[in-house]
Amino acid sequence: MSYVTVRQLADVVGTPVGRLLEQLREAGIGVNGEDETITEEQKLQLLQYLRHSPGANADIAMPKKITLKRRSHSEIQVNASGGRSKVISVEVRKKRTYIKRSVILEQEQKRLEESKARGYQEEEDKQVIQEQIQPHTQQEQTRQFITETVEEELKHQAEEGLKHQAEEEKKSKLSSEEDKPDRFIGRKGKPRHAVGDWEFNDKEQQESKSSRKELHIAPGKPSSKRKKLRPKKPMLIPKHGFERPIAPIVREVSVPRTTTAAELAQKMSVKAAEVIKTLMNLGIMATINQSLDQDTAIIIVEEMGHKPKRLQENLLELELAQSEQKEGKEISRAAVVTVMGHVDHGKTSLLDYIRRAKVAAGEAGGITQHIGAYKVRSGRGETTFIDTPGHEAFTAMRARGAKVTDIVVLVVAADDGVMPQTIEAIQHARAAGAPIVVAINKIDRPNADPDRVKQELANHEVITEEWGGDTQFVSVSAKTGEGIDSLIEAILLQAEIMELRASPEGSARGVVIESRLDKGRGPVATVLVQSGTLRKGDILLSGIETGRVRAMLTESGYEIVEAGPSTPVEIIGLSGAPNAGDEAIVISDERKAREIAEFRQAKEREAKLVRQQSAKLENMFSEMGEGEVRVLNLIIKTDVQGSAEALSDALAKISTNKAKVKVVASGVGGINETDVNLAVASNAIIIGFNVRADATARRSITEKGIDLHYYGVIYDAIDEVKRALTGMLDPEYRENIIGLARVDDIFRSPKFGAIAGCLVIEGTIRRNSPIRVLRDNIVIFEGQLESLRRFKEDVQEVRSGTECGIGVKDYKDIKVGDQIEVYERVKIEIVL
Known part of the structure; x- marks a missing residue:
């Protein structure tokens, strides 16, 4: 049985929709709108009614040609x-x-x-x-x-x-x-x-x-002057195709969080000028492509006679949180331990001894530049360790490590004590609500003093159990291995007290510890699985990136097919390198994953546009108030995402009100020709952190004269950028008054002209220093000394309380009572 709508039938028979609806109701067919369908039986019923109703359909327009x-x-x-x-x-x-x-x-x-x-x-x-x-x-x-x-x-x-x-x-x-x-x-x-x-x-x-x-032309006698008759082209009788609507059309307009006047006009089927006119009537001056907030857009839709519908843009996110969360039977899981502490206190060396691997040997400068996640197996169970860098520039990275951790191992050197980054680690651990186990390292050194460390930590409310506190203190040596077993027992004991459990069933959820771009494998993300089981072939969504898991590798490089809770793995197959700290979740529908990723990308673009517009306004007013500001443009390329964030934040902190660091672009991976072209366009310096430029980029850098710097340690990059920023500033000088002389008499010299007989009342008068002539405390001349004599001898300087003769170069209008001020210019060192 075929169905057609009232609108389609009206188009076929050539009658207005309103008239056809009236005829359907008169024929006893119950329809309420033009989008409702009617059957063949109802069409025959309408036809019978029209046949027995003479003149009922006389006004139906139909073509004649x-x-x-x-x-x-x-x-x-x-x-x-x-x-x-x-x-x-x-x-x-x-x-x-x-x-x-x-x-x-x-x-x-x-x-x-x-x-x-x-x-x-x-x-x-x-x-x-x-x-x-x-x-x-x-x-x-x-x-x-x-x-x-x-x-x-x-x-x-x-x-x-x-x-x-x-x-x-x-x-x-x-x-x-x-x-x-x-x-x-x-x-x-x-x-x-x-x-x-x-x-x-x-x-x-x-x-x-x-x-x-x-x-009456006679047949058989055609006229010789008769013209040939050519048939004219047949033409249709013109018929106007517009039918005036019988009532205003009210549309339901979906209004997102942000929209433009052009998009609103398209949804309401009106011209954009009408929307602009309505905005002006409401006192809002906006262009056709200017962003409008949701409340303003709803008012515009209502003013123009349509029905607004507030669009809930995070509906996909809510559906994702509800549909993908599956509860299952929970089992015991390994504890996630984060190692924190000050730089060079032995965090990585301690973890190396536990893992029986030398991670620090592969790190430039002997410090950790990345977040590393490792799973350590012992006789009493498994423990997942997250090693965070200790340098001050990696504060944000340590904060992300504290978010996913269960237990924090605070490493303090016995010979160094509590340092500023040790205090920051304590603050991060408390913010995450994670218990602390203190490892007092380097006890093998002769100047080690564990009691001093306990006393300094007690000042920050980290009190050992020996003194009545609730924090376990273990003395260890990463060099000799002393106390390592006791540290592992303390960690496992704390984990048993916390009764850590997770469900291995359902969709896997986790967090991105680190991400990078590998030349041969593409985007690689280190993911710590927190619940569920991650399997090879699953569709993974992390931030704005999505993709199918093509391979999973352990910290040792072995490929596995599934990973349960508290397991760190390297994921290959994502569309890009996600940000460290982003949530990673497995989604059953690939199309749904792409929709959510595209939605997040659109939101990120909108937020970025808003930030750019506000930044432009702020810069405009600040430049109007402060004058010209020197800007050092930088392009940063690193091996992992966390290093890019940390380096960008650290360089942004050294900006001043006269010289600023602007990171034009930052990314993960090697330096390519696109980065070189961007550096040329923005007049920027390229900084490569643990990455190198390819052959094409090196050739372009040589041809175009781009300034490129490679670094392996982050504070080397920060120090050199400080020096470059200092070189951009104009040198600043300060004037120091070193002497003041009073003119008591005027003498005439055939060689020098007018000579002022002076008495030095303050400081020292030096011959090669610049001077100012003051009259009634007003500067009337600036210049140099032409001669400085005491009696008949030329001298280099005259001290306070001594009389002297001063000849001022190119100035002869010196009078009694004037003062001669001698000063020097001292260059001020710029410290960023």
């Missing part, structure tokens, strides 16, 4: 001069107009009535017209017109060939002079060129026939 166009191409091969053949392309165009039979009959009826009035009526023609007139309803005529026209056209195209078309066209043109009564309604009944209730129109031939009757 239809024009069919046909175009065909063929080739004709003719003999050209020289015995060669030539191919000529022939294009045949045909155009036929079919007029409704009832219209033609009405025209003939009208013409016969006019002829009757003049006395030329013919009974035979009248009889023919009456035989042809048959009652037809408008619905039957429309259906017959569409069906028979299409069938006749398809049949005609199939039977008639290209050559036959060209011949018929030629015959049609030659025979246009002769009258052919059988082309119209005549004695033979149905016309030759007719389709259903429609007939071919040749008005000019009809006029020729009627004119022959009126002029």
